[in-house]
Every structure is written in structure tokens, then in C-alpha cells.
Amino acid sequence: MAFLDHWRDILVGLRRHKLRTFLTAFGVFWGILMVVVLLGIGKGLERGISQIFKDDAFNSIWLHGAKASIPYAGLNPGRPITLTIHDLEALRVSVPGIENLTPRKQLKTEIPVKFGRKTGAFEIFGIYPGNQVVERTILLEGRLINPLDIVEARRVAVIGTRVVEILFGEGEDPIGQRIDIHGTSYLVVGTFTDVGGEGELRRIYLPFSAFQRSFDPSPEIEWLIFTVKDGFHSYPYEDRICTLLADRHHFSPLDRGALDIWNVIEDYKKFQSLFLGIHVFVIAVGLGTLFAGLVGVTNVMFIAVKERTREIGIRKALGATPRTILNMILQEALMLTLVSGYLGLVGGIGFIELLRSIEIEVEYFRDPEVDLGVAFGALFVLIIGGVAAGFIPARYAARIHPIEALRHE
Amino acid sequence: MLRLIDLQKSYRLGQTSIAILHQINLSIESNEFIALMGPSGSGKSTLLNILGILDDYDQGEYWLDGTLMKSLTETRAAQYRNRFIGFVFQSFNLLSHLTALENVALPLRYLGQSLHERTNCSKSLLTQMGLEGRFHHLPTELSGGQRQRVAIARALATRPRLILADEPTGNLDSSASREILDVFSTLHRDGATIVLVTHDEEVARRTQRTVRIRDGRVV
Incomplete structure (x- = not known):
């Protein structure tokens, strides 16, 4: 009141x-x-x-060989540039602030994978453990590819959820099962998911060395990927890498068309x-x-x-x-x-x-x-x-x- | 009770200053009923404003109940007006959106009384003014005489030392005027000190003493 x-x-x-x-x-x-x-x-x-x-690490840089676009040292433009596993070692030695360095080798087409009587066609990748960081692979069961798998070239596989659904029945545990990839037997050690969409769930990740032995022994790789340590986000990676790889692959250091570089940091x-x-x-x-x-x-x-x-x-x-x-x-x-x-x-x-x-x-x-x-x-x-x-x-x-x-x- | 000593007031108009009040000496005793008369422009209104602590003056002294009223801050002046002075205006000056009761209670609110206290006090004052059935009426629902009685009740609310009435019957017909003058006479008989400004000799005759102002001087 x-x-x-x-x-x-x-x-x-x-x-x-x-x-x-x-x-x-x-x-x-x-x-x-x-x-x-x-x-x-x-x-x-x-x-x-x-x-x-969220799909990929926001601090990752992805490299892919493209074509030389300007003449250099008597070499014609249009020549394809292909990265190799040796480039990876060169980067590791001479570029600072790099982590989770991984090559990626991939079979050109989806190939049939068998488990028992079931078959599916999936994308097969040969990777280092760092790939799982740059891809932000989410482990569901078992384990991911580890360094020892690489060293010993173990025939182990980490498979996406779509692969699990297609190859394995309801309630069947894929971990510890052997699947047949293009005639080679691989032990399933883990299952994963990824927010990158349906396509990434149809993948099978294998240790890089095992992949080389089973399918393609060449040192050529499709992708070279790494993440950048905190404090190096402003480092001019693109220039540095161009210079380094130009020397190794004989293209002009000014040739920006020779490499596809996707710098997630810059996009972010x-x-x-x-x-x-x-x-x-x-x-x-x-x-x-x-x-x-x-x-x-x-x-x-x-x-x-x-x-x-x-x-x-x-x-x-x-x-x-x-x-x-x-x-x-x-x-x-x-x-x-x-x-x-x-x-x-x-x-x-x-x-x-x-x-x-x-x-x-x-x-x-x-x-x-x-x-x-x-x-x-x-x-x-x-x-x-x-x-x-x-x-x-x-x-x-x-x-x-x-x-x-x-x-x- | 009230003493003006050599009071002077002038308005500055550009370079020159025009004196409105010259050397006013006036003393009003407690329980006096005084009529203040004078033609327009005589300084009568200015004197009333000074008595009502609405206006300041230049020289001299104004003592009200033993307190010197001079160079007051706005806040202090408001507080003195609230406690010492009860105003009754020619045009009533009731707040149109407030009921009779709320109008009477307004000065008590500024005094800091609780709603309960001020409602009781206002009701008894309105009853005293013969308005017991009109507590919750708005001013527009009252006759001229009734409005002025509400205004008088409001002027009495804080039990002021001095009632200042500026032409209180100026807007009223003759019967209502008589009624209001009766109210003032009763208040006077009960001990109030009243200064009433008027043009009307009839009205002045009902007071004890008439103070006449001409050209800023008491004559």
C-alpha cells in the first residue's frame, strides 16, 4: 500500500x-x-x-601435389608434381612448429571388402597416427592406429560406422574380426565416427607401411598433412613449404600452382x-x-x-x-x-x-x-x-x- | 511570530535594477488575521512570495518563528515551505488526477509520513471542512467552494505556522465566498495565523488588521 x-x-x-x-x-x-x-x-x-x-583440426595444413604452372630450369609447365614420403621427412627436419605429420595414400577407387559372406566397397587409406588428429577421428570402440603399427607394418584396420553397419550384423562385435581387403586379411582393432558426413564414415584406415606392402609400394603420396603448434599460427608455412618443395621437385619457388595448399588456420x-x-x-x-x-x-x-x-x-x-x-x-x-x-x-x-x-x-x-x-x-x-x-x-x-x-x- | 526588517527586493532588468519592495518593516503576531491589500503592481505578490519562501530578497531580514529565512538552498526552502507555510490559492491548485484525500495528503508525503498516518490526518481535516463524503472525489467532481475547502485542508495538513491565502475567494460566487471566509474565521478563532491577500474591502473587513502596500512600501 x-x-x-x-x-x-x-x-x-x-x-x-x-x-x-x-x-x-x-x-x-x-x-x-x-x-x-x-x-x-x-x-x-x-x-x-x-x-x-569441427570436421577437421582448425590448426591443420593440407598439401597436395598439383601441376607446375611456369617453366623452370628448362622444364615445361604442366608437369605434374607428386609428393613422396621423403618430402614428409624433409618437412619434419626443416619446418618448425609441426605436429601430427602424416602422409596419406589412398586407393584410386573404392574396392570390395569382404567379411564372411558380406561385401561392401569402401575407401581405403594408408596413414600415420597424426591423420586421426587432423581428421578429428572419434574413436568409438577398440583403438586407433598407433606408431608401433607403422613400424611393424601390422595388418590392422580402423573402420568407420557405415563399414560396420554394412559388413557386420546386428549385435556383432567387429573388434578382433578379420576382414578381407582386396585379397589381404586385416584385423579390425577399432571403430570410429566423424562429423564430416557420410563419406568419411565409409573409410577404412590402415597403417601407412602395411598399405604400401599390400597395395602400392611406391613412395608417392596423395596428401601430406600436419597441425601447427600453438605459437606458430602466424608462421608463413606456405612460403616456407613452397621453397622447400620447389627445390626438391624442381619447380619455381614462385610457382603457386605447383602445390595445392589448404590452410585451415587461415580459413578459421x-x-x-x-x-x-x-x-x-x-x-x-x-x-x-x-x-x-x-x-x-x-x-x-x-x-x-x-x-x-x-x-x-x-x-x-x-x-x-x-x-x-x-x-x-x-x-x-x-x-x-x-x-x-x-x-x-x-x-x-x-x-x-x-x-x-x-x-x-x-x-x-x-x-x-x-x-x-x-x-x-x-x-x-x-x-x-x-x-x-x-x-x-x-x-x-x-x-x-x-x-x-x-x-x- | 513573523518579522520583516528593512526588507528590500529589486529585479535586474538589463543594466538597471528596478526596486519592487522598499524598506518593508512588518511584524505579525501569532494568531493574527491580516488582510494584505494593494493595487496590482504594488509589490503585493512579491511580498507574498517572499513570505511563502517561494522567492528570495536582496537586503533586510525575514524572521519566521525565530528562524531567519535568507539565501536558502532550494531544498532547504522546500523543507521550510512544507513545515512552516500553508498555501491557499485563488485557482485552488489541486492536482486534478488525485482525489481530495490524496491532495490533502500530498504535503504530508513530502514531510515523510507513512501512508497510514497521512490518510488518518487527511480524513480528519476533510471532515473538519465538512467534506466527509467527498474523500475519494476528484477535484472536477467538486464545486468551487468544496475545492477551496479541500485546498484549505491541504494547507493545514502539516500544521504550519502561517497560512498564506492569495485571493482565496476570487474565483467563487458570493455564497461560496462567505462560506470560505467563515472557514478562515473559524481557523483564526482556533489559533491560526493567517495572511490573506485581497482586493475586496468586504473581505478585508472580516480580518483583524489590514496592511496596505503601495509602490513597494507599507502605507
């Missing part, structure tokens, strides 16, 4: 011009709604793109700066809209104070101190901003939750969310904004001279 007439004072001012109050409130409502919805969607975008980066950095850009843009747009709303509040409070000049004069004559008047107007502005802003916040969160619940399936968008920090941040901005919007008119009201105000019609 004690608050009641105090709040009535505040409400009276706002109720006197319902349409005006509503339109002003709508400005603030919309501002907050925009901030919340845009940030929520931004989050969804970020998560969608992050998902793509680009996306990070894109996110930052989106974030800054969203916050700028949102705050701009909100600011326009708050200017509306200031305007309306100014008009209200002008209209109530006589009332303020009467209150002062009856003993209201400047501070009392200041508080009255400030609270009115704050109430207007908080109520409309809160509705905007709830509306924005509601909209984002709705988006979430219908689970839109788009590649670059998933799981939008308004995090708690955004919600509290918005409330904080509202309180500050409300006080700021009310302050100038409130101070004006507090300074009104009672004699002039009483004369005011």
Missing part, C-alpha cells in the same frame, strides 16, 4: 497520453527486440559455421574475423535502434514535464524538494524503459526459442540461442539507458522555479 500512491503518480503521467506512451514504449521495445534477435541469430550462424570446422581466422564483424555489426545496429528508442523517451519526458509545469510548481509550493521532483521524473522514464524493454527482451527470447524449436536444417545455421550474458547485458543497458533518457528532462523539472511554474497555464 505504501508504494501505491507513489506508483500512481508515476502511472498517471504515462497514462495521460496513452498513444504517445505506447509509441515511445514501442521504440524501446523494438530496440531491445532487435538486439536480442540479431544476437541470437548471430549465435546460430556462428554455431553453424563452427560445426563445419577469416571466419573468426567474420564473426567478429557480424557481432560488431549486430551490436551496432541493435544499440542504434535502442538509442533511437531512448531518445524518444527523452523527448516524451520533456513534453510531459512541460505539460506538467504547473503541477510541478504546486508540488514545490507544498514542499517537494528538487530531488523529489528529479526522482519522480527519473522513475517515470525508468519505468517506461524497463517495462517496454523487458517486453522486448521476453519477445526476443521467445522468437529465438521458437526458431530453435522448429530446428531449421540449414548448413550455416544451427541452434540459435540468447545467452544469459546477452539477457543481463540488455537489462543493464536498459537501466542505464532509462536513467540517462530521463535525466535531462528530470533535471529540467527539478530546476523549474515554483513562482513561474504556478503562473504557467
Whole structure:
């Protein structure tokens, strides 16, 4: 009860011009709604793109031999460049900050793999253990390929979940079974999954050395992949590797077409700066809209104070101190901003939750969310904004001279 | 109770300053009922504003109940107005969105009383003014005489030392005027100190003493 007439004072001012109050409130409502919805969607975008980066290590660099594109040392352009396992050793020795270095050899076509009476055609890869790091292979059962497998050229295999489904029956444990790959028997030691999609689940990984013995003894490799240690993310790997391999394969160090280099770090950095850009843009747009709303509040409070000049004069004559008047107007502005802003916040969160619940399936968008920090941040901005919007008119009201105000019609 | 000693007030208008009040000496005893008369432009309103602590003055002294009212901050002036002065205006000056009861209770709120205290106090004042059935009426639902009685109840709320009434019957018909003047007479009989500004000799005759102002001087 004690608050009641105090709040009535505040409400009276706002109720006197319902349409005006509503339109002003709508400005603030919309501002907050925009901030919340845009940030929520931004989050969804970020998560969608992050998902793509989850497939492979974000700090990996992938090399693949291509074709020489400019003449060099009497050699014609168009000559294919093929990486070898010796290049891998050269890189290991002379390029700093490298980890999980792995070659990758792959059979050109999917070949039949048999288990008992079942057969399937799968992609067969010869790798080093580092491959499982750059691919972000997720072990489900058993173990992954290890260094000893390489040294001893063990005939062991780690197989994807699609391979398991096709070759093995319901409830049948693939670990410890022998599968027949193109006439060679391999022991299944592990099963894996990968977020990279269906294609990667149809893979069978073999130790590089065993692969060479069984299928292709040449030193040629399709891919040479590694990850970069922390602290080396800015090292100019592309230049360094080009120079090194140009010397080994006799192409021009300036020939950027000779090697396909996919630098995930650079892509990741680009996306990070894109996110930052989106974030800054969203916050700028949102705050701009909100600011326009708050200017509306200031305007309306100014008009209200002008209209109530006589009332303020009467209150002062009856003993209201400047501070009392200041508080009255400030609270009115704050109430207007908080109520409309809160509705905007709830509306924005509601909209984002709705988006979430219908689970839109788009590649670059998933799981939008308004995090708690955004919600509290918005409330904080509202309180500050409300006080700021009310302050100038409130101070004006507090300074009104009672004699002039009483004369005011 | 109230003493003005050599009080001077002038307004600055560009380079020149125009004196509104010259050397006002006035003393009002407790429980006096005084009429303040004078033509418009005589400085009467300025004097009333100074008495009501709404305006400051340049020289001299204004003592109210043993307290010097001079160069007060806005806040201090508001607090003194709240405790020492009860205003009754010609145009009532009730807040139109508040009920009779809430209007009377307003100065008590600025005094810091609880809702319960101020409601009780306001009800008894309104009853005293013969408005017991009108607590929850808005000013627009009351007659002129009733509005002025609400305003008088409001002026009495904080038990001020001094009641300042500026043409309190100026907007009322003759029967309502008589009614309001009766109220002031009753208040005076019960011990109130009242300064009433009027143009009307009839009204002035109902007070104890008439102070006349002309060209900024007491005559």
C-alpha cells in the first residue's frame, strides 16, 4: 500500500497520453527486440559455421601435389608434381612448429571388402597416427592406429560406422574380426565416427607401411598433412613449404600452382574475423535502434514535464524538494524503459526459442540461442539507458522555479 | 511570530535594477488575521512570495518563528515551505488526477509520513471542512467552494505556522465566498495565523488588521 500512491503518480503521467506512451514504449521495445534477435541469430550462424570446422583440426595444413604452372630450369609447365614420403621427412627436419605429420595414400577407387559372406566397397587409406588428429577421428570402440603399427607394418584396420553397419550384423562385435581387403586379411582393432558426413564414415584406415606392402609400394603420396603448434599460427608455412618443395621437385619457388595448399588456420581466422564483424555489426545496429528508442523517451519526458509545469510548481509550493521532483521524473522514464524493454527482451527470447524449436536444417545455421550474458547485458543497458533518457528532462523539472511554474497555464 | 526588517527586493532588468519592495518593516503576531491589500503592481505578490519562501530578497531580514529565512538552498526552502507555510490559492491548485484525500495528503508525503498516518490526518481535516463524503472525489467532481475547502485542508495538513491565502475567494460566487471566509474565521478563532491577500474591502473587513502596500512600501 505504501508504494501505491507513489506508483500512481508515476502511472498517471504515462497514462495521460496513452498513444504517445505506447509509441515511445514501442521504440524501446523494438530496440531491445532487435538486439536480442540479431544476437541470437548471430549465435546460430556462428554455431553453424563452427560445426563445419569441427570436421577437421582448425590448426591443420593440407598439401597436395598439383601441376607446375611456369617453366623452370628448362622444364615445361604442366608437369605434374607428386609428393613422396621423403618430402614428409624433409618437412619434419626443416619446418618448425609441426605436429601430427602424416602422409596419406589412398586407393584410386573404392574396392570390395569382404567379411564372411558380406561385401561392401569402401575407401581405403594408408596413414600415420597424426591423420586421426587432423581428421578429428572419434574413436568409438577398440583403438586407433598407433606408431608401433607403422613400424611393424601390422595388418590392422580402423573402420568407420557405415563399414560396420554394412559388413557386420546386428549385435556383432567387429573388434578382433578379420576382414578381407582386396585379397589381404586385416584385423579390425577399432571403430570410429566423424562429423564430416557420410563419406568419411565409409573409410577404412590402415597403417601407412602395411598399405604400401599390400597395395602400392611406391613412395608417392596423395596428401601430406600436419597441425601447427600453438605459437606458430602466424608462421608463413606456405612460403616456407613452397621453397622447400620447389627445390626438391624442381619447380619455381614462385610457382603457386605447383602445390595445392589448404590452410585451415587461415580459413578459421577469416571466419573468426567474420564473426567478429557480424557481432560488431549486430551490436551496432541493435544499440542504434535502442538509442533511437531512448531518445524518444527523452523527448516524451520533456513534453510531459512541460505539460506538467504547473503541477510541478504546486508540488514545490507544498514542499517537494528538487530531488523529489528529479526522482519522480527519473522513475517515470525508468519505468517506461524497463517495462517496454523487458517486453522486448521476453519477445526476443521467445522468437529465438521458437526458431530453435522448429530446428531449421540449414548448413550455416544451427541452434540459435540468447545467452544469459546477452539477457543481463540488455537489462543493464536498459537501466542505464532509462536513467540517462530521463535525466535531462528530470533535471529540467527539478530546476523549474515554483513562482513561474504556478503562473504557467 | 513573523518579522520583516528593512526588507528590500529589486529585479535586474538589463543594466538597471528596478526596486519592487522598499524598506518593508512588518511584524505579525501569532494568531493574527491580516488582510494584505494593494493595487496590482504594488509589490503585493512579491511580498507574498517572499513570505511563502517561494522567492528570495536582496537586503533586510525575514524572521519566521525565530528562524531567519535568507539565501536558502532550494531544498532547504522546500523543507521550510512544507513545515512552516500553508498555501491557499485563488485557482485552488489541486492536482486534478488525485482525489481530495490524496491532495490533502500530498504535503504530508513530502514531510515523510507513512501512508497510514497521512490518510488518518487527511480524513480528519476533510471532515473538519465538512467534506466527509467527498474523500475519494476528484477535484472536477467538486464545486468551487468544496475545492477551496479541500485546498484549505491541504494547507493545514502539516500544521504550519502561517497560512498564506492569495485571493482565496476570487474565483467563487458570493455564497461560496462567505462560506470560505467563515472557514478562515473559524481557523483564526482556533489559533491560526493567517495572511490573506485581497482586493475586496468586504473581505478585508472580516480580518483583524489590514496592511496596505503601495509602490513597494507599507502605507
